[in-house]
Amino acid sequence: MLRxxxxxxxxxxxTGACGPDAAAEQEALExxxxxxxxxxxxxxxxxxxHEPEAFSENATVKAALKAGGMAxxxxxxxxxxxxxxxxxxxxxxxxxAARTGNAARPA
Numbered sequence: 001m002l003r004x005x006x007x008x009x010x011x012x013x014x015t016g017a018c019g020p021d022a023a024a025e026q027e028a029l030e031x032x033x034x035x036x037x038x039x040x041x042x043x044x045x046x047x048x049x050h051e052p053e054a055f056s057e058n059a060t061v062k063a064a065l066k067a068g069g070m071a072x073x074x075x076x077x078x079x080x081x082x083x084x085x086x087x088x089x090x091x092x093x094x095x096x097a098a099r100t101g102n103a104a105r106p107a
Contacts, residue, residue, distance in 0.1 A: 002078065002097070003041070003042045003080075004033075004036065004042070004044070004076065004078050004094065004098075005044045005045075005058075005076070006088075007046050007048070007054070007055060007058075007061050007073060007076075008046065009070060009073035009074060010048040010050075011049070029091065032091040032095065033045070035095065036094060036095065041098045048073065060077060060080060064085060068086070071086050072086060073085075073086070074086070074087065076088065076089055078097055083097070
């Protein structure tokens with residue numbers, strides 16, 4: 001089963017992003033994640049402000065934060081491989097990865 005993990009930055013909002021543009025992006029991302037769950041993809045999402053232990057327990061996430069600091073967030077992993085840093089991948093890229101089982105870095 002394909003596994004997607006999203007590590008969001010801590011922020012004043014529960015989603016890790018604030019403002020009208022960020023809210024629209026988060027809503028679209030959540031819709032995509034729900035579609036992925038419907039395809040049988042395991043999706044986990046972690047917020048640094050609420051679940052810091054998830055960040056410290058994952059070696060890949062720790063290495064990304066050490067190398068790039070907070071600018072690395074959001075960090076998206078598919079099957080443990082980094083597919084996006086500092087932003088969210090395009091929604092069609094996440095859906096394509098789930099359909100093909102390909103965790104290659106989206107263009």
